[in-house]
Amino acid sequence: MDKNQLLSKLWEQYASITPSAKKIHTLLEEKGEMIQNDHIAIRTFNDPRINITVLEKPFLAVGYEARGEYVFESKKLYAQHYEHTTDTNAPRIFISELELEKCSSSLQETVKTILDNCNQNDFMHPELVLNGVVWKSNSQEIYKALLEESEYAAWMYVYGFRANHFTINVNALNHFEKLEELNNFLEENGWKLNASGGKIKGTPEQLLEQSSTLADLYTINFEEGSFEIPSCYYEFALRYIMPDGNLYQGFVASSADKIFESTDVKLQN
Template sequence: MLDEILDGLMRRYKQRVPDVSAIINAMLKEGIIDNQAEIENDHIAFRTMGVEHLGVQSLEKIFLHYGYQKRDYYHFQEKKLDAWWYAPPQDRYPRIFASELRVKDLSVKTRNIIHKYTDAIKADPVSVLDLDDVKVVDNYLHSGLWQTPTVEDYKSLLAESEYAAWVIFNHYYLNHFTISVHNLPEGYNTMEQFDEFLEKNQFKLNTAGGKIKISPDGKLLQSSTVAKVMEATFADDKKAEIAGSYVEFAERKVLDEFKDLPKDQICRKHRRDGFEAGNADKIFESTYRSQTGS
C-alpha cells in the first residue's frame, strides 16, 4: 500500500517537473544507470501551512499510519519555518522531510490572505480519511485543499514569504525527490562528480550557500536544481509565471566507526542519517526568485 502511495506521488511529480525525466534520461544515456529502478530515492519533501487543521500535524498522520517514525525537529528563524524528518519503515523507502510556515509570525496583511483561503477548512481533512484505502489517500495527496488564489494575493504573499506563495498555489504537492548520489557507480558517486555531470548536461544548480551544501560534520552533502518557471492559471483565468518543483541530490558519507567496512557491505545504517538545518535552509531557495531569475 505504501508503494502505491509513493508511486502515485512520483508519477504526478514527474508530470509536473520536466527535469525529473530529463535527468533520468541523461543518466541512462551516460550509462550511469541501466534503468530508473537503480536510483535510490534518499527523501521526498512537502511544504505546508502552519494553520489550524492543516500543517505537518495533519499531513504526518498519513505517513505515521504507514510506519514512518518522526525524528528531529528543525527551526528556520529567518524563513519563519519549522520542519521535521521521518524515518521510513524499511530502508527501501525514502525518508520524508516535512516543513510548515509559521503563519502566526507573519505580518497581519499576509496572515489575512492565507486565512482567506485556509479558513474554509473547518476540521483536519486527514482525520476523516480511510487511511487503509490507497485510492482515497492517493487522491487526497493530489487534491487542492483550498481555492486557487488570485494573482494579486499570490504576488502579495510573494513579497513577504516566497514559501507562502509557493504553497498557496501548489498546495501540498510533492516539492522534490532526491537522488542518492553515493549509491551511483564510481565516477559519479560524489556530489562534486555528479554536479559536474549535471552541469555538463545543462541543468541549472541552486547556488545559494554554494552549489554544494555541506553539513558541519562533512558527512552530508546536498545540491539541487533550480525550479523551472512555469505559467500558472490563477483565479478568474488570469495567468502569471511561478516557480514549480525541483530535484535534489544527496551524498551521505560513511560514519567513522564503519569506515573500514568493505564497500559491498555498506548499507543505509552505516551512513550519515537525518538532515542539517544549514543545508536545508539553502535548498528551500531552489524555488526562490534569487535562483529562478523570475
C-alpha cells in the first residue's frame, strides 16, 4: 500500500463515523476552497503489542519519520509526530498512547484482559492502524468503567484503530486569514466548537493556533442496548512563520491537551 492509499483509507474510515467532516468539507468547497490536510491523529495504548512503535510502521514504510515528542501529564499520554521525508504537502501524523502504568490497577487489568482475549495475530497485521476494533467491545459496563477514569481509554475501547481526527490546513485556505474568521463561519453555519480552554487553543507566539468541532455522536450497539457515543471530530490549524523564516511544523502540548477533549462526553451537552 502506498502513501496515498493509506491516507485515503484512513479518511474513508474516519468519515464513515464522522458525517460532519464531509459536510464541512462540502461547505468550504462550495465557497471555492481547496482543502489541504494538516495532520491526522491516531490513538492507542502503550501495551507493547499495539503501542506507537507498532502503529508507526506503515507510515515509516511510506516515507514518514518521527520529528517530535510530547507528554500530556494530566491525561497520562505520550505522543510523537511524523513528517514525510520528501512530500512537503503530505499531512503530519500524530500518534498518541495512554501510559497504562500511570493508570489505576483496575484500568490496567481491564485493558490487559481486553488485549489478552484477542487473536494475537491481529496485532501483527501490517495495517493494524486501519483495522478498527479488533477486540470484543460490546459492554457498556466496561465502557462506563473506563470512562470514569479516562475518556481516552473509553474511546479506544469502542472505536479502536482509526484516525481520531483529520485537520484542515487553514494556511491553505483563500477566504480565511485568521482562525477566528473560520470559527465564526462554521458557527454561523450551525457547527458547535470545542470551547475547552477557549475556542482557539494556542497563540501566534506559540506559532500554532488550533480549534475543532465537538465530536459527532455515533450509535454503538452494546449488549445492554444502543447508545450514542462521541466518535471523531474535525480540527483546524493555523501555523505561523518561525524567526528563521520557515513555517512551524510541530505541536503545542498545552493546546493539544484541550483538543483531545473534543471527544469528551461531558462537552456534548
